Amino acid sequence: MSLSHDEFKNALSHFASGVTVVTFTDMTRTGGLTVSSFSSLSLDPPLILFNLQKNISSHDPLLSSGKFTVNILASEQAELSNQFASGKIDKHELIQKLACDLGHNGVPYLSGTLARIECDLEKEIDGGDHTIVVGRVLFAASDDSKHPLLYYRRKYREFAD
Template sequence: MPFSADEFKNSLSHFASGVTVVTFSDTTRAGGLTVSSFSSLSLDPPLVLFNLQKNIASHDPLLASGLFTVNILSSDQQELSNQFASGKIDKHELIQKLACDLGHNGAPFLNGTLARIECELEKQVDGGDHTIVIGRVLFAISDDSKRPLLYYRRNYYNI
């Protein structure tokens, strides 16, 4: 029974997820992108994963850097999610404007997040039009006083 790409995307939109921004720095520039496909993978060793679209400008620099930070956004960071999702904003300039600090792994991180998970690239796996990025966790910290930003059916929600 065939189905359209629109039907597939609409079905996937029914899965609520948290919102993350993955930040990185290659040898010349920092960058970042909004990612909703983030997931934990393993506790021992500590591994996480996310899916990275192959045709975006951040794909090759992020993988080449080998280091990245998963910033789990808090309920008041919807605008950051939109900025890092936009193809019209220079993410290097945005990171500089936000005055991002560098984490233990040397990658920039966003301030005021619900949590941050600093990683080094463990493995990359082909996933069709995406690359499945597996990161080994080097450091993690969270703020239990904050609430998450959620994404469901192409809209943001808070709990």
């Protein structure tokens, strides 16, 4: 029995997820990308993970930077997610335009997010056409007054209490 890419992607679209933007700074530029494949990994030590597509321009700079911040987006930040997902927008210029503050790890973080998790790169693991990125958490902050931006069946969804 053969599984098509479309069948696989459609089945996966039925898993609701939060939306994050991972920001990073390499030697010369800042960058960021939208990531929905984010998860906690370990409490002791504090580790998180996400999957990074190998053929995107952010792949090598993010890994070579050795540090990054996971920005968990709030419900009103769908447009920000779209901007960081677009291949037509210079993410360095976008971060400059947003006037992001620097976190404890020296990486820009986005304002108005639900939470941010600042990390050092702990490990890279081959995952087929993706790299599984494991980060050691150095600092975390959150805003309990906000609701998450959710993604389900290829669309943003509203959080329902």
